Amino acid sequence: MTGRPRPAATSRASDRLRRLLVLVPYLVKHPGTELAEITRLFGVREDELTSDLNLLFVSGLPPYGPGDLIGVAIEDERVWIDMADYFSRPLRLTRAEALALYLRGTALAVTPGLREATALASALRKLEERLGPETLGELAERVEAAEGGKPAETLDALRKAVAGNERVRIEYYAASSAETTAREVDPEEVFFAIGNWYVAAFDHRSGEERLFRADRIRSVEPTGEPFEPRGLAGAGRALYTPTERDVPVRLLLHPAARWVGEYYEVDAETKTPTGDLEVQLPASRLEWVARLVLRLGGEAEVLSPPELKGRVRELAGRTKELYE
Amino acid sequence: MHPLERLVNLVALLLESRRPLTFEQIRGKMPEGYGQDDLQSAKRMFERDKDVLRDVGVPIEVIATDPWEVEQGYAILKHRYYLPEIDFTPEEISALFVAAHAGGPDDAAEQAVRKLLYGTDGGLVSGAPSAPLAAEAGVVDARLTAAAEAIAERRSVRFAYRTSRGVESERHVDPWGLVFRAGHWYLVGLDRERQEIRAFRLSRAGGELLLDGEADPPPEGFRAAEHVVGGPFGPGEPEERATVAFSPDVAWWATRGVQGAVVEDTRQDGWVQVTLPAAPGDALASWILSFGPDAVAVAPESLRAEIVHRLEAALR
Numbered sequence A: 001m002t003g004r005p006r007p008a009a010t011s012r013a014s015d016r017l018r019r020l021l022v023l024v025p026y027l028v029k030h031p032g033t034e035l036a037e038i039t040r041l042f043g044v045r046e047d048e049l050t051s052d053l054n055l056l057f058v059s060g061l062p063p064y065g066p067g068d069l070i071g072v073a074i075e076d077e078r079v080w081i082d083m084a085d086y087f088s089r090p091l092r093l094t095r096a097e098a099l100a101l102y103l104r105g106t107a108l109a110v111t112p113g114l115r116e117a118t119a120l121a122s123a124l125r126k127l128e129e130r131l132g133p134e135t136l137g138e139l140a141e142r143v144e145a146a147e148g149g150k151p152a153e154t155l156d157a158l159r160k161a162v163a164g165n166e167r168v169r170i171e172y173y174a175a176s177s178a179e180t181t182a183r184e185v186d187p188e189e190v191f192f193a194i195g196n197w198y199v200a201a202f203d204h205r206s207g208e209e210r211l212f213r214a215d216r217i218r219s220v221e222p223t224g225e226p227f228e229p230r231g232l233a234g235a236g237r238a239l240y241t242p243t244e245r246d247v248p249v250r251l252l253l254h255p256a257a258r259w260v261g262e263y264y265e266v267d268a269e270t271k272t273p274t275g276d277l278e279v280q281l282p283a284s285r286l287e288w289v290a291r292l293v294l295r296l297g298g299e300a301e302v303l304s305p306p307e308l309k310g311r312v313r314e315l316a317g318r319t320k321e322l323y324e
Numbered sequence B: 001m002h003p004l005e006r007l008v009n010l011v012a013l014l015l016e017s018r019r020p021l022t023f024e025q026i027r028g029k030m031p032e033g034y035g036q037d038d039l040q041s042a043k044r045m046f047e048r049d050k051d052v053l054r055d056v057g058v059p060i061e062v063i064a065t066d067p068w069e070v071e072q073g074y075a076i077l078k079h080r081y082y083l084p085e086i087d088f089t090p091e092e093i094s095a096l097f098v099a100a101h102a103g104g105p106d107d108a109a110e111q112a113v114r115k116l117l118y119g120t121d122g123g124l125v126s127g128a129p130s131a132p133l134a135a136e137a138g139v140v141d142a143r144l145t146a147a148a149e150a151i152a153e154r155r156s157v158r159f160a161y162r163t164s165r166g167v168e169s170e171r172h173v174d175p176w177g178l179v180f181r182a183g184h185w186y187l188v189g190l191d192r193e194r195q196e197i198r199a200f201r202l203s204r205a206g207g208e209l210l211l212d213g214e215a216d217p218p219p220e221g222f223r224a225a226e227h228v229v230g231g232p233f234g235p236g237e238p239e240e241r242a243t244v245a246f247s248p249d250v251a252w253w254a255t256r257g258v259q260g261a262v263v264e265d266t267r268q269d270g271w272v273q274v275t276l277p278a279a280p281g282d283a284l285a286s287w288i289l290s291f292g293p294d295a296v297a298v299a300p301e302s303l304r305a306e307i308v309h310r311l312e313a314a315l316r
Helices: A008-029 A035-042 A046-056 A095-109 A118-130 A156-163 A259-263 A287-295 A306-321 B003-016 B023-029 B039-056 B090-101 B108-118 B142-153 B248-253 B284-287 B301-315
Strands: A071-075 A078-082 A141-148 A168-175 A181-195 A196-203 A208-213 A217-228 A247-253 A268-271 A275-281 A300-304 B060-064 B072-076 B155-162 B167-181 B184-191 B196-201 B205-214 B240-246 B262-266 B271-276 B294-299
Touching: A008 A035, A008 A046, A008 A078, A008 B003, A008 B039, A008 B108, A035 A046, A035 A078, A035 B108, A046 A071, A046 A078, A046 B003, A095 A118, A095 A141, A095 B090, A095 B108, A095 B142, A118 B090, A156 A168, A156 A181, A156 A196, A156 A217, A168 B248, A247 A259, A247 A287, A259 A275, A275 A287, A287 A306, A287 B284, A287 B301, A300 A306, A306 B196, A306 B301, B003 B023, B003 B039, B003 B072, B023 B039, B023 B072, B039 B060, B039 B196, B090 B108, B142 B155, B142 B167, B142 B184, B142 B205, B167 B196, B240 B248, B248 B271, B284 B294, B284 B301
Parallel strands: A141 B167
Antiparallel strands: A071 A078, A168 A181, A168 A217, A181 A196, A196 A208, A247 A275, A247 A300, A268 A275, B060 B072, B155 B167, B155 B205, B167 B184, B184 B196, B240 B271, B240 B294, B262 B271
């Protein structure tokens, strides 16, 4: 890859060329593929696709007579390409492409509870064997992935409920309140983020959209009642949604506790001259923050609110009794 | 003539030609593309097109066309251009599709899987998730790709790094391996200044990783994963075992995600006693403390002492 900036017109031509050199071989091998399928597989809009195809059938080999040009036919929303033997196989993967796919696949393959795990593992082995050292280098031997967790046992039941738009009754341990409660939820999406499976659902107990960590769901019981999906966002969303009830919590983090600033969504962050980090984060319940401060030992200090200081002391006192 | 048409024709011409073609020959075969009266501007256009082709990944070779190497010709060698045969089952290609889309879009990974679609049986990705299966495969960004390239090319890398304690410095590293653990990618290699093997979490590398000179190869039997210590979010690498008791409220889920956790006993008061792998360092103490009064360390004594020490600090 050259990092040189190029004029817009040329870079568009290069994007379109990149696409064509992959699309044409696919269509030569899979004649009569539907337009809709092509747009889905190749991430291209239908108008872009037809303008590319229109250009294609004036292309070919010298002397560019009728018998030298690539044949393109679009009939009944399906596409046929012939007279393009030299494009009958796609361009090989660039090193950057191979690395990006291989690394993503390797990381995903160790996700506990992934349905595609077996297929992904064999696909990655084929990539290692067939792409060979000139593309992947020694990389295959030098990459290791280990998630080291167990899948949540409730995943299958949750996925079934998501697929069938069925309301379920769950028992859930909420870290925010440190309590286990039963509730009915409409689950819309199951996804994996930073080491855990989550389900995005509408929670009838609070009347709000919530994220539930799958490993903290003790049981899933079908209700037989269908629900209308609300289009809740799952993957890629922030794991914490601020609410109006949030209290701003200010913590002073010593160096060993600085990861808190990376791991949680913080509103504000200031470095102090002594190398500490002062963060402000939103919390709708103080219980989980108190437990967080406790786990950090002396590495975090509560600056505000004052009642949080009291909660931490009380929690520490009750915990210490267990050691007496 | 549209630039795209000219580019497609150029690729087709060079792929089909049995011999390397000089620019003059290419100009003669593609008069509509490079037949301008002004030779210099035609030549410049050809040079730009060649750059575009290289950028797209088309391997254009420059080969001497006579034994005295006076004239140069251009060629695309079929065996370097065409993707080798790889047949994927629909399940395999679907899984790669999911991987390419996991954790946000990535042009390079998506383009890779599109090229591979060619080799599917029947061609159609049956069973591909209609909504992309949501999953996060760690953030694959420019830093990770650069680290992988450095390993593949045996080059050393330079980057700015901030440790978990917030200390920033410039590093020069011979990269020996990549490890994905608990949602993060780590680069493991020889820190040249410190002359020690270190693990660097790539999300803490500021800015770019710059490829530098040749790197020394790793020692025989090197295993990168052994150099990545557990993160602060849970129990880390197992070395010995600890015994922990959990209250009935949390016992059912506390150890669900912990590999190697074994339930030993349920006490009369409903508390559940569990043994689990204990990592060196204080990650386990932190994890137990995060349960507050719903968990108590039973053994070893050093773990209990560490927890009591931290509780006293919180009470001061």
